[in-house]
Amino acid sequence: MTIRDVARASGVHVSTVSRTFSAPHLVNAETRARVLAVAEELGYRPNRAARALTTGRTHNIGLIVADIANPFFPPLIKAAQSSARERDYHLFVADTDEDPAVEEELVLAFSKQVDGVILCSPRLSNKALDKLAERVPFVLVNRRLRGVATVLMDVAQGARSAVEHLAALGHRRVALVSGPAGSWTSGEIKQAAAEVPGVELVVIGPNAPTEQAGIRAAAAVAEAGVTGVLAYNDLVAIGLIEGLAERGVSVPEDVSVVGIDDIVPGRLNRPKLTTVAMPTADAGRLAVELLIQSVTASTTLETKLVVRESTAPPKGLT
Amino acid sequence: MTIRDVARASGVHVSTVSRTFSAPHLVNAETRARVLAVAEELGYRPNRAARALTTGRTHNIGLIVADIANPFFPPLIKAAQSSARERDYHLFVADTDEDPAVEEELVLAFSKQVDGVILCSPRLSNKALDKLAERVPFVLVNRRLRGVATVLMDVAQGARSAVEHLAALGHRRVALVSGPAGSWTSGEIKQAAAEVPGVELVVIGPNAPTEQAGIRAAAAVAEAGVTGVLAYNDLVAIGLIEGLAERGVSVPEDVSVVGIDDIVPGRLNRPKLTTVAMPTADAGRLAVELLIQSVTASTTLETKLVVRESTAPPKGLT
DNA sequence: AACCCTAGCGCAACCGGTTGCAATGAAATA
DNA sequence: TATTTCATTGCAACCGGTTGCGCTAGGGTT
Numbered sequence: 145m146t147i148r149d150v151a152r153a154s155g156v157h158v159s160t161v162s163r164t165f166s167a168p169h170l171v172n173a174e175t176r177a178r179v180l181a182v183a184e185e186l187g188y189r190p191n192r193a194a195r196a197l198t199t200g201r202t203h204n205i206g207l208i209v210a211d212i213a214n215p216f217f218p219p220l221i222k223a224a225q226s227s228a229r230e231r232d233y234h235l236f237v238a239d240t241d242e243d244p245a246v247e248e249e250l251v252l253a254f255s256k257q258v259d260g261v262i263l264c265s266p267r268l269s270n271k272a273l274d275k276l277a278e279r280v281p282f283v284l285v286n287r288r289l290r291g292v293a294t295v296l297m298d299v300a301q302g303a304r305s306a307v308e309h310l311a312a313l314g315h316r317r318v319a320l321v322s323g324p325a326g327s328w329t330s331g332e333i334k335q336a337a338a339e340v341p342g343v344e345l346v347v348i349g350p351n352a353p354t355e356q357a358g359i360r361a362a363a364a365v366a367e368a369g370v371t372g373v374l375a376y377n378d379l380v381a382i383g384l385i386e387g388l389a390e391r392g393v394s395v396p397e398d399v400s401v402v403g404i405d406d407i408v409p410g411r412l413n414r415p416k417l418t419t420v421a422m423p424t425a426d427a428g429r430l431a432v433e434l435l436i437q438s439v440t441a442s443t444t445l446e447t448k449l450v451v452r453e454s455t456a457p458p459k460g461l462t
Numbered sequence: 463m464t465i466r467d468v469a470r471a472s473g474v475h476v477s478t479v480s481r482t483f484s485a486p487h488l489v490n491a492e493t494r495a496r497v498l499a500v501a502e503e504l505g506y507r508p509n510r511a512a513r514a515l516t517t518g519r520t521h522n523i524g525l526i527v528a529d530i531a532n533p534f535f536p537p538l539i540k541a542a543q544s545s546a547r548e549r550d551y552h553l554f555v556a557d558t559d560e561d562p563a564v565e566e567e568l569v570l571a572f573s574k575q576v577d578g579v580i581l582c583s584p585r586l587s588n589k590a591l592d593k594l595a596e597r598v599p600f601v602l603v604n605r606r607l608r609g610v611a612t613v614l615m616d617v618a619q620g621a622r623s624a625v626e627h628l629a630a631l632g633h634r635r636v637a638l639v640s641g642p643a644g645s646w647t648s649g650e651i652k653q654a655a656a657e658v659p660g661v662e663l664v665v666i667g668p669n670a671p672t673e674q675a676g677i678r679a680a681a682a683v684a685e686a687g688v689t690g691v692l693a694y695n696d697l698v699a700i701g702l703i704e705g706l707a708e709r710g711v712s713v714p715e716d717v718s719v720v721g722i723d724d725i726v727p728g729r730l731n732r733p734k735l736t737t738v739a740m741p742t743a744d745a746g747r748l749a750v751e752l753l754i755q756s757v758t759a760s761t762t763l764e765t766k767l768v769v770r771e772s773t774a775p776p777k778g779l780t
Numbered sequence: 781a782a783c784c785c786t787a788g789c790g791c792a793a794c795c796g797g798t799t800g801c802a803a804t805g806a807a808a809t810a
Numbered sequence: 811t812a813t814t815t816c817a818t819t820g821c822a823a824c825c826g827g828t829t830g831c832g833c834t835a836g837g838g839t840t
Contacts, residue, residue, distance in 0.1 A: 146826055157790045162828055172788060187597070191574045193511040193520065194826035197795040202511065204554075212540040215533065215726060222530040225557050234575065236522075237555040239543050256509045256796095257552065279505070355730060382730050389732075408533060409727040412673060412700050414707075464796055475820050480798060490818060512796035515825040574826095784839080791832085802821080809814065 145188045154182040165190050205435055206236040206254035206261040208247060215407035216377070216424065217264065220285070223428035224262065231436055233259075244268050248276065255280040260435040262428075263287070265329075281438060283431045287328065293434045294442045295427045299329055299404065300336035302420035302447030306374050306402040307340040309418070309449055313457045315343060315372035315400060321361045321384060322349030323376035330376060333404070337374055346370055351380060358383020359390075366391050371399060371458035378403035378410040378419055385413070385454065396456035406450055415453035422447055463506045472500040483508050523753055524554040524572035524579040526565060533725035534695070534742065535582065538603070541746035542580065549754055551577075562586050566594065573598040578753040580746075581605070583647075601752045603745050604647070611752045612760045613745045617647055617722065618654035620738035620765030624692050624720040625658040627736070627767055631775045633661060633690035633718060639679045639702060640667030641694035648694055651722070655692055664688055669698060676701020677708075684709050689717060689776035696721035696728040696737055703731070703772065714774035724768055733771035740765055 151158040156175060163170045164179040171179075182188075196202040205228050209217045221237060228235045236254060240247040244267040251261050260281040266273060273289055276282070283293040310318050320337050323330030330350070338345050348364045351357040358380035365373055365384060375381035381403030385395045395401050395415060403410055403419035410417035423445045430443060469476040474493060481488045482497040489497075500506075514520040523546055527535045539555060546553045554572060558565040562585040569579055579600040584591060591607055594600070601611040628636050638655050641648030648668070656663050666682045669675040676698035683691055683702065693699035699721030703713045713719050713733060721728055721737035728735035741763045748761060 147828095148826080158827080159791080159829075160789060162826095163789090166828075170788075175788080189570065189574060191826055193514050193575055194795090195828075196511050197509075197515065197797090197826080198828040200795085212543060213536045213726075215536075218531045218533075218536050221555070222557055225530060225555060226559075229556065234554050234571070235556070236552050237539070237543060238547065238553070239540055241544075252507060253552070256507060257511055386730075386732070408531075409730045412704075412727045413730060414704070414732050466796080476796090477798075477821080478819060480796095481819090484798075488818080493818080509796055512825090513798075515796080515827090516798045518825085782840095785837085787834105787836090789833090791830105793830095794828085796825105798824085800821105800823095802819105804819080805817095807814100807816080810812085 145186055147188070147190070150179065150183050150186060150188045153186060154179045166195075202257060202259050203232060204234050204236060204258040205432060206238065206250070206258040207264070208238050208240060208250050208254075208261060208266075209264040210240055210242050210267070212237065212239045215379075215409055216405050216422070220264065220424040220428035223425035224432050225428075227429045227432045231432075233432070233436065240267070242267065244272075248272060251276050251280060251282070260438070262431045262435060281435065283434045285427050285431055288442065291440065293440045295431050295434065296442070296444045297422045297424075297427060298444050298447050299420070299422075300332045302404060302422070302449065303333040303336040303374060304340055305447075305449045306404070306420050307337045307343055307345075309451065309455065310372040310374070310400060310402065311340060311343045313372070313400065313455060315370075315458050317344045317346065317368075317370045318372040318374060319346045319348050319365050319368050319370040321351060321358065321365065321373060321375045321380055322347055323351065323353055323380075325350040327353075333374070333376065343372075349376070351376065353377055353379060355379045355383035355386075358385075359387035362387025362391060365399070366393055372455070373399060373401045375401060375403050378405045378407045378417055381417055381419070381454070382409060382413055385415070385417075396454050398459065400455040400458070402449075402455060411452075413454075418452045418455040419450055420447050421450045463504050465506070465508070468497065468501050468504060468506045471504060472497045484513075520575060520577050521550060522552050522554060522576040523750060524556065524568070524576040525582070526556050526558060526568050526572075526579060526584075527582045528558055528560050528585070530555065530557045533697075533727060534723050534740070538582065538742040538746035541743035542750050543746075545747045545750045549750075551750070551754065558585070560585065562590075566590060569594050569598060569600070578756070580749045580753060599753065599756055601749045603749055606760065609758065611758045613749050613752065614760070614762045615740045615742075615745060616762050616765050617738070617740075618650045620722060620740070620767065621651040621654040621692060622658055623765075623767045624722070624738050625655045625661060625663075627769065627773065628690040628692070628718060628720065629658060629661045631690070631718065631773060633688075633776050635662045635664065635686075635688045636690040636692060637664045637666050637683050637686050637688040639669060639676065639683065639691060639693045639698055640665055641669065641671055641698075643668040645671075651692070651694065661690075667694070669694065671695055671697060673697045673701035673704075676703075677705035680705025680709060683717070684711055690773070691717060691719045693719060693721050696723045696725045696735060699735055699737070699772070700727060700731055703733070703735075713772050716777065718773035718776070720767075720773060729770075731772075736770045736773040737768055738765050739768045
């Protein structure tokens with residue numbers, strides 16, 4: 145079913161059919177109705193790839209994340225997909241397996257096929273990103289880069305309010321179970337957490353951003369003489385809680401634990417995790433929005449502390 | 463950067479450049495090397511959309527799931543993406559929000575832009591699916607349909623071994639917290655669970671496939687006089703465990719609980735959930751494979767019981 | 781009555797590739 | 811030496827749309 149079939153069947157030129165779909169006001173109402181009827185009848189749909197060839201707009205967006213199966217990303221992907229679809233865009237999704245080389249390759253591979261790419265927490269160097277920015281518009285999520293549209297989530301503020309929450313409960317010595325060595329996010333967290341007055345911060349790490357790492361970190365936490373912990377993310381926090389339980393220290397009775405991200409497993413965990421909720425869905429929506437409108441803006445989304453069951457006043461104060 | 467730029471810069475005709483990329487054996491090694499060098503230099507990459515126009519192969523695949531954020535799907539999406547990429551395919555991902563109309567619209571919207579569509583647990587009627595099958599090749603996951611490639615996961619067998627596991631532990635009266643009313647899967651589970659000799663099955667439901675539904679079902683389970691439970695899925699199982707805890711009945715001491723799916727939150731839950739692992743990653747990989755090879759086959763993947771901490775012998779037998 | 785506008789539509793070139801066919805020339809065969 | 815064969819490359823049509831331009835005819839102006 146091509147545009148020519150429809151043209152033939154409705155007795156008009158292909159250009160008229162084309163305009164019926166892409167510039168309806170340029171064609172007589174009567175003709176338009178007839179063409180639409182015939183198109184419907186034949187089950188015709190414009191071929192978007194062909195259209196892209198002349199218009200230069202594919203109506204596709206590429207979304208690149210480190211790991212689709214990491215519970216942090218699906219809400220972002222879902223939101224991005226949904227707002228893309230609302231505006232008649234389709235979404236390519238790809239997974240880099242945490243490999244910067246794959247990341248670069250993906251952007252390049254997508255470049256001709258999309259109107260823009262959303263890169264989440266890219267591992268690429270600034271220079272590499274600048275290079276890529278010449279080839280395809282993109283927006284960065286969780287990474288700041290001069291001259292490129294960015295959507296940030298304010299982890300720093302989140303980390304600060306997490307530690308403040310612990311301080312308010314009466315904790316005076318708090319551990320930070322930090323993230324991977326090179327991580328920008330981990331740096332932000334550390335800096336913000338250290339700023340909170342009235343609490344002494346013990347940094348434990350670096351650690352991999354996994355449950356296993358959390359379990360392993362439990363030993364160090366138990367020996368650090370702290371009553372509260374801020375973990376790099378929820379996965380680590382959950383692992384930590386498990387590791388602590390194995391050593392007979394219970395949360396939140398003996399130690400309070402705060403995570404970051406607010407992923408689903410944390411909400412289902414027992415005790416339910418107190419955590420810093422990241423507005424991932426908003427970030428996904430916004431990234432799509434920025435891309436489609438092609439505005440180069442740097443946005444920071446607020447994070448929010450969600451107090452659940454893994455934090456309580458320290459023992460002495462109960 | 464188009465093929466003509468490369469042709470000009472390397473002093474050959476566009477067709478030679480084209481062949482350099484899509485049929486290298488047809489061009490002299492020396493010429494090929496020169497063209498490749500120039501292409502590299504210019505950063506040229508063939509435009510896949512343009513290529514698709516003549517070849518009819520887009521090298522794109524559409525993946526449609528009910529809910530991207532449902533922990534069941536991400537591993538499938540990830541695996542599909544990864545095997546697609548291995549074969550130089552790109553993956554569109556879309557979310558139907560559980561709406562059959564959206565599902566149909568998506569397939570249609572994708573049809574011209576992909577070589578095939580993977581439909582996971584479609585809600586569409588057989589007739590509607592048959593209709594769609596005329597327009598675009600697809601493979602169904604978790605749904606059987608004559609004449610269409612399908613990838614099934616053997617829930618029936620899984621449910622059976624779950625109940626057998628409970629029976630082997632000594633449970634004689636087991637509740638099935640069933641799924642939504644119309645669900646094919648729920649029917650399969652019920653039938654298979656009922657077949658296991660030596661255990662009396664109490665069906666509780668229908669229920670929504672959510673944690674909340676599990677919490678609500680706890681009352682009925684507590685009153686059913688059972689020592690073991692098979693839940694429609696892990697989410698329900700987790701909710702159930704929480705609901706039971708609220709009533710003072712603990713898992714697995716008082717009641718054993720088995721879930722289905724093996725999603726991440728279940729693995730992190732405490733107690734760690736005994737569950738029927740669905741080979742979602744395999745399903746994703748296989749679906750891509752079938753699509754690319756365009757083989758119309760019906761495959762059934764085995765499920766596997768994973769015994770963790772939420773099951774134990776009933777109280778009297780300990 | 782001569783003239784201008786405009787709505788509606790057709791014409792044809794073009795987007796960036798692919799591919800069947802023909803032309804070329806060198807190597808191989810008779 | 812004449813004739814094939816084959817590897818290599820160019821030519822041009824084509825994939826399915828879009829769009830600037832030009833033509834036509836009906837309506838409005840003066």
